[in-house]
Every structure is written in C-alpha cells, then in structure tokens.
Amino acid sequence: MRISFHGADRGVTGSCHLVECAGTRLLIDCGLYQGGHSLEEENAEPFGFDPADIDLLLLTHAHLDHCGRIPLLVRRGFEGEIITTPASRELARLVMLDAAGLQEEEAARNNRRASRHGRKRRKEEVPLFTVLDALNSLDAFGRSAQYGERLSLAPGIHATFLDAGHILGSASILLELEEEGERRRVLFSGDIGNGGRPLLDDPEVATDLDVIVMETTYGDRDHKAMQPTVDELYEVINETFRRGGNVIIPTFAMERAQELLYFLRAGVESGRLSQSTQVFLDSPMAISATEIFRRHQEAYGDATAALFQSGEDPFQLPGLHFTRETAASMSLNRIGGGAVIMAGSGMCTGGRIRHHLKHHLWRRDSSIIFVGFAAQGTLARRIIDGASTIRLFGEEIPVQASVHTINGFSAHADQRELLDWYRRTGGASITYLVHGDEDAMAHFATLLEGTEVRMPALHAGHDL
Template sequence: MRLTFWGAAQQVTGSMALLTLDDGYQILIDCGIDMANLSEADPLYPNSAFPFDVSLVNLVVVTHAHLDHSGKLPNLYKEGYEGQILCTSATASLTQILLEDSARINQRKLKAYNKKKSKGQSVEQYSFIPENLYTESDVSATMQEVVPIQFSRRFNIKPGVWVTFLPAGHLLGAAHVYLEIDDNGERKTFLFSGDIGRQDYPLLNDPSEVPEADYVVCETTYGNREHSQISDSTKDLQDVIQRTCVDMPGRLIIPAFSIGRTQAVLFELHKLFVEGKLPPIKIFADSPLAMQSNRIYENSKHLLNKEAKDFMEDYDSLFNFENIEYLQKQNDSKAISNYNEPCIIISSSGMLEGGRIQHHIQANMGNPYATVLMVGFSAEGTLGARLRDNEGSLRIGSEEHTIHCKIEQTDSFSGHGDVKDLEHFITQQDKNKVKQIFLNHGEEESMEAFKNRIEALGYNNVVIPNKGHEFIV
C-alpha cells in the first residue's frame, strides 16, 4: 500500500491524503482548499484542481466540514470522480451550507474577474484559477453522493476494509478516522486525527479515546504551544468588552468562522447575558451562514455536551437572546458603519479571506475607538495573519490602509487542541508497536517542535512529509 500526502504538508490548510491499496483501490482522506495557494497549479495537471488523476479515486472520507478539509469536494465531481463521500451526519449538514456559501462567493469573484478581463484591465490581483471555481449546482450534485455514518459504527467499505468515525471534538460532527485493512492475510490499521479538539470546549463533547494503530497521521496546528484555559474565554470576552465598549466606548469586531467559532462566542455571550454580566449594548451577528449553522447545532442536540443541553432546556435557545440582532441582507451589514453606539460585531471569515468581515475591517482600520479581537488561527499568507502581524499599515488589494484600531488576540476560544492535547492523542499509541507517525496540518516550526517532543517520549518513527511525499505502508 502507498500513502501520499497531497495537502496540509508543512502548512495548516488544504488537508488531503491518498491511501492506495495493493489492488489499486484509492481512498482520499479529506479534500480541502489550500487557503494560502489558491492560484497554484500542478505542472503535471495544469488544468486540474488536484495534483493527481481524480478519476482513479474510489472513495472519499471527510473528517469534518471546515473548508480546509472539505472545500474541494465539488471539484472532484467536476473532474470525473464517480464515488461516494463518507462522513458523519453533522459534517454532511455543515459541509453543505459551507460549500453552498463558497459557491456563491466563487461566482461573485468570477463575475468581477470576467468584468475586468472583458475591459482589458489587469486581473493579476485575483488569487484563484477561474476554471476551479464551482457553482451551487456543482455543490448540489456533490451532496447527493454523501453517505452519513454514525459515530463509533464500524462500517464495511468493501471486503477487507472498514472505517470507523470517532468523536474528535473541534467542531460539531468532527471525527478521527480509523481504517482497518486486510492486506495479504495481515491486518493493517490507520488513524487520521483530522483536527483534534479540546477538553471542556463550549457546546462540544470531549474528544474520544482512540485505538492503537500501525500508522498515525496527526495534525500539529498548535504543536509548539499551550492555550489559555477554556475557562478563561468568558473572562477574556468580558475584559475586552469592558475596555472597548464601556470604558472607551467604541466597537468590538470579532472575525470568527461562521461554523464552530461563532457558535462558541455566541454561547459565551448568551451565558454572560443570562448572568447579568453583559453591558446593555447591541450585538450584531453578521453572517447568514452562522444563522444556518446555529440551527444545525440546535437540531443536533444529541451531539452537544451536558452544559449545552441543560442550557437549551432552560432557555429554549443556545444563541438567541435580547441583545443580539442577526443580519441577513448585505445592505444591513454595510449600514452598521452608520451605527454610532458602542456595539459588538461578529462576522466571518475568521482568516478574513472573504465574507462580510472584510468590509468591517476596512471601515474600522482607521478608527482608534475600535478593537479587532482575533479568536482563531490565521494561516500564514492570509489577510488575518497580515492584520495580526501588521506594522501600522495593511495592503488590501491595491490600497494601503493605515491602522489606528487596536488588534488583540486570544486563543481561549481556539477549537484546536494545544500541544498537551496533541501529546495525549499520540501517547495513546504503544511506542513499541506503532510503525510510523506522520505529522501534518501545521507550520514548520510547530511540526519540528512537536516532533522533538514526542521523540523525547520514545516515539522514534516520526516523519514530516512534504507535499507529494509517498510512503510504502
């Protein structure tokens, strides 16, 4: 068998690994967008969204819904893939709304691109390949091929091949993927971490314990650092609201992924409101996608933790309360610029790579009474990372903006496990039995630090693959 890493190799985005069995059967684990290299084409497949022949793939398994794990699924079918997609039911629901939203953004990008091109204007600023942008009809066709699988159910893919989805925390429906494969009379096992969640994260159950495996693929997003405590998230939120919206008073802008992070922030705000600790200020939730995600979370009550279930029982809703206003229309979103009272604006995307948040950031960069609170990871090269690391100015498109607003960051809301969570995931493996550990989904510094950490624990078979790196397993 061969395991090839086609994404999230020494970087955080674009998760994609291809397992090829000895009989030629191919299983693709995750199919994510590489947020940092949207315009990169493979020299062997210049007209493809993939560096391999997708028509040879037999099955796709998706760990969770975030676009860096699911965002290229429609491209598979556009290019000739004819198989099915396996994931949990919550992942299927969240993936659908994410891909539909992505398709709408794609079409707006393509319209602007074609308009400039037809006028003979430069299109160099567009960091995408037009042929790789999919439509809502492509998404619809893709979702018809999704087969939802229950957590902890051992599912027979074909004779001698089984898959089990194990709760990973991180996001509603997120899973570790455990594959068992009979190979010439020998059983080989593979464990793919997906994104590892945290203990006691708002709304979600803790990641489950995992079985031992011959080959383990582990993410390393935070392989070199520890997070603030989850219990600090409420205090962090209270403190920045007090400083920004009461003491100044001004406006607090929170870029957050519509799926996962926004729900965690809204839930914490609702708890503050219930406890009488939230100032009487308006909260604008500016993401139609987040509204859809909210409904999926509340309709998936059986997957939530006890605190969330009890809270919903007491207050009927996890995310709706008196202070909050959900904005549906684009004009309503832009009108916030004329709202002169202190307020909180929560908008997507978390890395600022599109969505309504870009308008709010541009409108408030020069506002010394505004604070931007980064509550999630921003991959290198994204607008979110450039804003976080700015030196007083920021270029967006062809315009240079001077930054007068405050930029703050907290990791207490991060849905990714920190180095201790990653270490716990690995140490469930017997160091004398596991044959290989592959580290992916992390920046080089983080990967190297985590590699050194687990090697010090006695795991001496740890590798950091490059993109396209193939291993015989």
C-alpha cells in the same frame, strides 16, 4: 497497502490523504488550500491522482480546508461515495455552496475590473468551481457515519468514526486494513479539538495502532486557559464600549461563532456584560450554521444537551441580531459605538468582515479581536503581525484600532492536548505529522517518543 499525501503536508491547509488497499482507493478529506495567491493557484493544480480512480472519500469534518475541493474532485471525474457524520453532511453542504458562490462573485468582479481598466487577458478568469459543481457534488454523499459504528467499506477495509471534539460532527477516523494476510490499524486524527469546552465532548481516541496520521496546527504552543480567555473577551468588550467604539470579531462560521454566542449569552446573564449589549451576527453562513447546530443536539456534551432539553437556547441572547441581507450588513456601518459585530471570514480572506475592517481599523476607539488561527499570507495574519496599514478595496487603511488575539477560543488542541491525545492512543510504530506549519511540526516531532516520525512532502507515497 499504501498511503500518499496530497495536501496539508508541511502546511496547514488543503488536507487530502490517499489510502490504497486490496484494490480499493479511498481519500481522507479533500480540502481547499487557504492563504496567499500561490496557494490559490495550487488549488487548481492536478490532485496528484486521478479523481476517477477514487472509490470512496471519508470526510473528517466540514471546514473548508478539509472539504473545499470536493466539488472540483467531482467535476474532474470522482464518481464514488462520500461518507461522513450527519452533522458534517449538512455543514459541508453549506460550506461548499458558500465557497462556490464567493468564487463566482470574485471571478466576475475581477473580470469587470479588468474590462474597466482596459487590461488585456489571455482568457477570462473562471472560478475554481461553481455553485452547480457544488450542487452536483452533493449527490456523492451516501451513508452517514455514527460515532463508534464500525462500517464495512470494501473487502478488507473497515472504518470507525470517533468524536474529534473539534467542531460539530468532527471525527477522527480509524481504518482497519487487510491485504494478502497483512493487517494494519491506521488512525487519522482529523483536527483534534480543544478539550473541556462547553459545547462539545472531549476528543476520543483509538488504541492498538500501527500508524497515526496526526495534525500539528498548534504543535509548538499552548493556549490560554478557558476562564482567563473568557475574562479577556469581556474586558475588551467593556473597555471598547467605554471608549465609545465597536468590537469587530472576524469569525469562523462554524463552532467559533456558536461558541462566542454561548459565552456572550453567559456574560449578559451573569452581569459581566451589559443587558443592553447589542450583538450582530453578520454572516448568512454563520446564521445557517447556527440553525444546523440547533438541529444536532446528539453531538453536544452533556451540559449543552441539558440546556436544550430544559428548553433553553445556548445561542440566544437579548440583544442578538441576525443580518442576512446585504443592506442590513451595510447599515451596521452607521453604528457609532456599543456593538459587537461578528462576521466572516475568520482569516479575513473574503466576506463581509473586510468591509467592517475598512470602517473600523482606522478608529482608535474600536477593537478588533482575533479568536482563531490565521494562516500565513492571510489578511488576518498581517494585522496580527503588526502591519501599520492594510490595503482594502483599493484604499490604504491605517491600523489604529486596538488589536487583540485571544487564542484560548481555538477549536484546535494545543501542544499539551496534542501530546495527551497521542499518549492516550498508546502511540504507533510510525507517526505522520501533517496539517501544521513546518516549524511547529518539527518542534512537535521532538516531543514524540517510541515512534518513527515522518513529515511527508506533497504527493509523497509510503508503503503501509
């Protein structure tokens, strides 16, 4: 039995872990690296294993940094089965097709720009993977995993998906391994959710473990409590409207967009926000994700499930507008004030949000609200860290809008909740820390007791 690490190792993105047992090779996740240009290049590098040798892929959830290299994996030879929850299956399809489309568009745009400026290239830029690659990868999705169901994967290997409470369909995965009389129980945390949320249940755990592979995104800090977080959101919106500006929210399409709609609806219903508040969800992907969220009521916590059962839609409010078409998105630039505009991507690495930032970063009456994690090297991180100007579409844009970071909306557990999750498992002999900045990971390691803590390097392998 052996485990090796091929992504999100001493870094936050690109989750990919390989387990070998009794002649079977299986992956936990195959995600995209996100951030600076060097990480983009790393996506194209060899995986650290031969995709053709992989028998199974277990997907914890549908965020791009966990599923985004699946089309590339298939293109390079993977012919095995992908297993995930029903909601993650639908959301991953959406995410991978969207990523492929964006990569095709970016490659075409860069090639046009190079041609226009007479630059000589050794070869034409090509996308990491295409829409056709993404479509082909959908054929690999096989069985669906229900929470708590023990699946037989191969002789000596069983898997149980547990609700991780992170986004719709997200899971931690317990592997029960047996080879030559040796047995190991290995728990992969996936991304652990921020407990006490209105939409999803709190994260579940397994116990009696030998090995834990655990995320540490917020291993060095705690989030603001939920109620003060929601209060701050309402205050920023109301103050911005009083100044005559717009509120721009870079928004992750899955979970964050839906949770914000939930709280905006609650704010209007309670009178904390004006009945005339106009909200624009300017993201075809987030709009489609919201429709998927409505279809999977089995994955919600009791309070949200009860809303659906009573005939209410927790994602609907009077002034909500869905803007799928590009022309509709462009028309939002003519709105002088009084609008909340939510657009992707959450880290501002692409998508429509960059156009809205171009039109609002220089406006002193507008506000930019960041409500999620921003990896090093991303545009969002540069703005949060206080950049005075930002280059967008060939222009230097001064940052004069009011910038707010409201991290209580994070879908990730904070340090306190990570420790609580770990303690509820009862711990393990060996704990691997992954999916976190190295400083956060190292800090969190000092808080764990009674276990051998390892922080694996990229492509490092260890016997189980």
